[in-house]
Amino acid sequence: MTAYEQLVAEGYLVAAAGSGTTVASVRTSPPAGEADSSKGFFTDLLPGEPDPSSFPRQAWGVALRKVLHTSPDGLFRYGDRRGLAELRVALAGYLARSRSVVVDPSRVVIFGGFASALSVLATTFHRLGIDRVAVEDPGLPPLRKVITAGGPAIVPIRVDEHGLRVDDLAAARVVLCTPAHQYPMGVVLSATRRVALIDWARDNDGWIIEDDYDGEFRYDRRPVGAMQGLDPERVIYGGTASKSLAPGVGLAWLVLPPRLLEPVLDTLRQRRDTVSSIEQAALADFIATGRLDRHLRSQRQHYRRRRDSLVQLLENHAPWLEVAGVSAGLHATALLHDRDEQAIIERAAARSVALFGIANHSIGAPTRQGLVIGYSRSAAHAFPQALETLAGILNLR
Amino acid sequence: MTAYEQLVAEGYLVAAAGSGTTVASVRTSPPAGEADSSKGFFTDLLPGEPDPSSFPRQAWGVALRKVLHTSPDGLFRYGDRRGLAELRVALAGYLARSRSVVVDPSRVVIFGGFASALSVLATTFHRLGIDRVAVEDPGLPPLRKVITAGGPAIVPIRVDEHGLRVDDLAAARVVLCTPAHQYPMGVVLSATRRVALIDWARDNDGWIIEDDYDGEFRYDRRPVGAMQGLDPERVIYGGTASKSLAPGVGLAWLVLPPRLLEPVLDTLRQRRDTVSSIEQAALADFIATGRLDRHLRSQRQHYRRRRDSLVQLLENHAPWLEVAGVSAGLHATALLHDRDEQAIIERAAARSVALFGIANHSIGAPTRQGLVIGYSRSAAHAFPQALETLAGILNLR
Numbered sequence: 001m002t003a004y005e006q007l008v009a010e011g012y013l014v015a016a017a018g019s020g021t022t023v024a025s026v027r028t029s030p031p032a033g034e035a036d037s038s039k040g041f042f043t044d045l046l047p048g049e050p051d052p053s054s055f056p057r058q059a060w061g062v063a064l065r066k067v068l069h070t071s072p073d074g075l076f077r078y079g080d081r082r083g084l085a086e087l088r089v090a091l092a093g094y095l096a097r098s099r100s101v102v103v104d105p106s107r108v109v110i111f112g113g114f115a116s117a118l119s120v121l122a123t124t125f126h127r128l129g130i131d132r133v134a135v136e137d138p139g140l141p142p143l144r145k146v147i148t149a150g151g152p153a154i155v156p157i158r159v160d161e162h163g164l165r166v167d168d169l170a171a172a173r174v175v176l177c178t179p180a181h182q183y184p185m186g187v188v189l190s191a192t193r194r195v196a197l198i199d200w201a202r203d204n205d206g207w208i209i210e211d212d213y214d215g216e217f218r219y220d221r222r223p224v225g226a227m228q229g230l231d232p233e234r235v236i237y238g239g240t241a242s243k244s245l246a247p248g249v250g251l252a253w254l255v256l257p258p259r260l261l262e263p264v265l266d267t268l269r270q271r272r273d274t275v276s277s278i279e280q281a282a283l284a285d286f287i288a289t290g291r292l293d294r295h296l297r298s299q300r301q302h303y304r305r306r307r308d309s310l311v312q313l314l315e316n317h318a319p320w321l322e323v324a325g326v327s328a329g330l331h332a333t334a335l336l337h338d339r340d341e342q343a344i345i346e347r348a349a350a351r352s353v354a355l356f357g358i359a360n361h362s363i364g365a366p367t368r369q370g371l372v373i374g375y376s377r378s379a380a381h382a383f384p385q386a387l388e389t390l391a392g393i394l395n396l397r
Numbered sequence: 398m399t400a401y402e403q404l405v406a407e408g409y410l411v412a413a414a415g416s417g418t419t420v421a422s423v424r425t426s427p428p429a430g431e432a433d434s435s436k437g438f439f440t441d442l443l444p445g446e447p448d449p450s451s452f453p454r455q456a457w458g459v460a461l462r463k464v465l466h467t468s469p470d471g472l473f474r475y476g477d478r479r480g481l482a483e484l485r486v487a488l489a490g491y492l493a494r495s496r497s498v499v500v501d502p503s504r505v506v507i508f509g510g511f512a513s514a515l516s517v518l519a520t521t522f523h524r525l526g527i528d529r530v531a532v533e534d535p536g537l538p539p540l541r542k543v544i545t546a547g548g549p550a551i552v553p554i555r556v557d558e559h560g561l562r563v564d565d566l567a568a569a570r571v572v573l574c575t576p577a578h579q580y581p582m583g584v585v586l587s588a589t590r591r592v593a594l595i596d597w598a599r600d601n602d603g604w605i606i607e608d609d610y611d612g613e614f615r616y617d618r619r620p621v622g623a624m625q626g627l628d629p630e631r632v633i634y635g636g637t638a639s640k641s642l643a644p645g646v647g648l649a650w651l652v653l654p655p656r657l658l659e660p661v662l663d664t665l666r667q668r669r670d671t672v673s674s675i676e677q678a679a680l681a682d683f684i685a686t687g688r689l690d691r692h693l694r695s696q697r698q699h700y701r702r703r704r705d706s707l708v709q710l711l712e713n714h715a716p717w718l719e720v721a722g723v724s725a726g727l728h729a730t731a732l733l734h735d736r737d738e739q740a741i742i743e744r745a746a747a748r749s750v751a752l753f754g755i756a757n758h759s760i761g762a763p764t765r766q767g768l769v770i771g772y773s774r775s776a777a778h779a780f781p782q783a784l785e786t787l788a789g790i791l792n793l794r
Contacts, residue, residue, distance in 0.1 A: 052470035060675075061465040068458040073449035073776065076643035112509060115669035142669070149667030246473035248674035270546030272512035272539070276673045277645035278457075379470065 038377070041354035043386045047184065047331035047374030054299060054380070055246045059291050063282040075277050081268050083110025083253070084280040090287040091253055095239065099215055100225030102232040103255045109264060112275050114211065114240045114252040115146050118176070121209060121236065122150025124260070124267045125174055134172035136164055138361035140183055143176065143211075156363040163189035166196040169206075176209040179227045183213060184361045184372040186325010186333040188224055197227070201234040207260070208235045214329040216244045216296050219304045221327060233257045241283060243330065244296055251275065251283055303330060306375045306383060313387050318394040321371070330376035333358075341369040348393050353386075355393075435774070438751035440783045444581065444728035444771030451699060451777070452643045453692050460679040460688065472674050478665050480507025480650075481677040487684040488650055492636065496612055497622035499629040500652045506661060509672050511608065511637045511649040512543050515573070518606060518633065519547025521657070521664045522571055531569035533561055535758035537580055540573065540608075553760040560586035563593040566603075573606040576624045580610060581758050581769040583722010583730040585621055594624070598631040604657070605632045611726040613641045613693050616701045618724065630654045638680060640727065641693055648672065648680055700727060703772045703780060710784050715791040718768070727773035730755075738766040745790050750783075752790075 038044040067075070075084075082088060088108040095101035111117035122133065133147050137156035144154050155172045158165045164177050175197075179189035189197070201208050210227050218224075228237035232255075240252035256264055286292045307326055314321050314334060322335040336344075341357040348355040356372045378386045435441040464472070472481075479485060485505040492498035508514035519530065530544050534553035541551050552569045555562045561574050572594075576586035586594070598605050607624050615621075625634035629652075637649035653661055683689045704723055711718050711731060719732040733741075738754040745752040753769045775783045 049474060052473040055470070055473040057465045061462055064461050064465075065458055068454045068461075073452070076449040076452040076645040077446060078644045112671040112673075113669055116671060119668045119670075142666075145667055146669060149664075247475045247671070248473040250671040250673040267546075269539075270542055271516045272510055272543060273516075273670045274509040274513060274644070274647040276509075276647040276676045279673045279676060 037356075038354040040352075041349075042352035043354065043382075043389050044377045045348075045353060045355045045373050045375070045386060045390060046377060047356065047372055049247060049374075049377050050243055050245075050299070050330065051302070051376055051379060052246060052248075054302060055248075056291070056295050059295065060245075060282060060286070063285040063289075063291065064278065066285055067278060067281040071281055075281055079277055081265055082106075082108065083275065084277050084284065087280045087284040087287075088253075090284040091239075094287050094292070095226075095237070095255065099212065099223070099237075099239070100229040101237050101255055102229050103237075107256045107258065107261055109254050109256060109261075109268070110275055110280060111252045111254065112250045112273055113242060113247070114213065114238050115143060116273060117238055117252055117254050118143055118209070118211075119146045119150055120264060120267050120271065120273075121254070122147045122152055123271075124263045125207070126151025127267065128263060130173045132172050132174070134169055134175040135363075136177055136182060137363040138184055138358050138366065139176075139178075139363075141361060144363075147176070154363070158364075158367070159185050159187065161187060162193050163187045164193065164197070166193050166200055169197075169200050170204075172206070173204060174207045174209065176211060178211050178213060180212055180215050180224045181325065181328045183211075184331065184333055184356075184358065185368075186329065186331070188328075189227070194227055194230060198231050198234065201231065206234070207257070210235050210237050212237060212239050214243050215239065217300060217303060217330060218328045219300065219307060219326075223328075228255060233259070236260065244292065244299070245283075245286075249279060249283070251279060302380070303376055307332065309383075309387060310373065310375050313391055314394075317391040321394075331372055331374040333370055333372055335368055335370040339369075341371065344371060344393065347396055348390075351389060351393060353389055353393060355390075434753075435751040437749075438746075439749035440751065440779075440786050441774045442745075442750060442752045442770050442772070442783060442787060443774060444753065444769055446644060446771075446774050447640055447642075447696070447727065448699070448773055448776060449643060449645075451696060452645075453688070456688050456692065457642075457679060457683070460682040460686075461675065463682055464675055464678040468678055472678055475671075476674055478662055479503075479505065480672060481674050481681065483681040484677045484684075485650075487681040488636075491684050491689070492623075492634070492652065496609060496620070496634075496636070497626040498634050498652055499626050500634075504653045504655065504658055506651050506653060506658075506665070507672055507677060508649045508651065509647045509670055510639060510644070511610065511635050512540060513670060514635055514649055514651050515540055515606070515608075516543045516547055517661060517664050517668065517670075518651070519544045519549055520668075521660045522604075523548025524664070525660060527570045529569050529571070531566055531572040532760075533574055533579060534760040535581055535755050535763065536573075536575075536760075538758060541760070544573070551760070555761075555764070556582050556584065558584060559590050560584045561590065561594070563590050563597055566594075566597050567601075569603070570601060571604045571606065573608060575608050575610060577609055577612050577621045578722065578725040580608075580726075581728065581730055581753075581755065582765075583726065583728070585725075586624070591624055591627060595628045595631065598628065603631070604654075607632050607634050609634060609636050611640050612636065614697060614700060614727060615725045616697065616704060616723075620725075625652060630656070633657065641689065641696070642680075642683075646676055646680070648676060699777075700773055704729065706780075706784060707770065707772050710788055711791075714788040718791075721767075728769055728771045730767055730769055732765055732767040736766075738768065741768060741790065744793055745787075748786060748790060750786055750790060752787075 038046050088105040092103045092105040132155050133152040134155040134157045136159050157168045228235040237255040241249050325333045345357050358366050358370045435443050485502040489500045489502040529552050530549040531552040531554045554565045625632040634652040638646050721730045723729045742754050755763050755767045
């Protein structure tokens, strides 16, 4: 009864006096990527967050202790607007090595999160007279709101089996995209498209914002290098510690083309979002001592096992699903051919399972139907049960 | 020679080939409050930052360790947009007790710094159709830039011996002010003016942003309570850990009137400035265990001794200065009657002393001349030398 009331309170079910309870006909889940989308659900199969029980408390504590014992007093003062120099140096080395980013520490800028960085970029582009930013459709909804709040309008660009349809970009000057692992479709942007995208930027004095949101998680092959390496003058590389460590750490970064550095710092001067220098120093130490690499190695194993279990389960229980994009990241995209996405998501909601579909991420009418199954958010002990619940839902018709 | 070159590079001195070096006739110091204003100077008598060598490294480390060992996993996830509940609860208790703020944890919102909070407020007011924000003149220059970047224009309001001239506010709907210790003049807003200010807000459907930037530092009497207590529906209370702990911690807060809570959260939803939840939890613990109170007690003694030394020095070496505003805060305002502020600041710059005057804080032509002497930024071991250097400068004519 409590669960029912909760579902009614959140709008998933409609309780009409005298006529029982029905599944709400309105959109049955909040827009993808909202912080509290899974609130009130028993099982969490949403994408976008790592397992919080895997946060390296012990190792992070060691890094913080070292920072507090050994840092010069300057750490506690107002610092460089770009962020702590030690972290920018450590990130430059890490990104060059692990993501083939062409980077100099002077062009790395630290933020409290990628969305916060995007907000600063949107405001900066707006000040530079750019009034439209292209985004992938489907894509992550809250980022659109962040862009429009900064001034520019959104131009949706379709995604197909090769990734972003670069030919459709003509009208825009800036594009936000996820080349390594399209969110949510899971496609890797093809080599031809990458070249076309860079050509587009060069021909139109355009900018590419590369959201490398889960670039660290590759399972079956070497990571696809960042696009930024193809043209560091045209690509803004964005990364975050929200997936590799935790959102609660509150750290993300941009690698900026030289021409954009001063305009972005101007915006920061006007916004003054500050980021804890203590956490910044801890991440610098975490990278420099190899602890981040060790953590990521164990995380990759952990999530690869989860992915394998999920794929196995989908093969066994729902062979009618076409699983895509599972060589990387923290979610699987399961395309539907002859079943209804919305019906499955409503059945999941009725069983207190938070689950998104492609429609939750779409701007225009979706061209595909499918489920976007996040396998990282459950705690390790809860994951087998989550899979079993999912199987139950998929077995229903 | 190196010092000279540095001063030339920073524009304080002008080196013309063949004609020697002269003090630059342009403004000889950057606008007050810029993070790196004291860069390149040997002696730092700027206001605005606590002594970084007094940061409680040990105690903060204990709080962080406890947080990492005992917090539930939820700490590492995306959290409440207002900030960590534990911190909002701890702050509500602390602000009610120490600053007479009328506060409920649900209306406390955490930011990375006060300027960042002000940026969100400015954007919010702009969205609400408010296009002008009144500020104190003189006041802190970077905050003006933060406001105008958010949309509203600035309306300067004079400050006299009773504080902000409330009668001049008519044209504005919002005012940013420092009632407890006017920055930089040091005046406490008089009781009559406080009442008038609240009346102004009620009569004009206006809002008062109370920047309680150094409310914790009172030496000779009980702290003046926050204005917010007079009308929690009209006053937005703003506080920060940047003075009580350190800017590097990156934590500040607003207590919002009920009517403003949702509009501010809407802006945050679009900006997504995240603040480390680990540092938030550490501050919550620091407050709850009484460590913040202990730290502040020892800091007050530390700065009171510095203040006493400074006041003694000014009496001995510059009896022509009229010292004001020293019962609180981390700076003294030394009014000039028959000497030139700019000349003294240039003499200081030529001796590599970073020192601001009232002109550095003014919008219109200043009605008073005077020095704004910060006594908190030097490390303890460097402070006696800083005073001696100041005495040398004041003894020159």
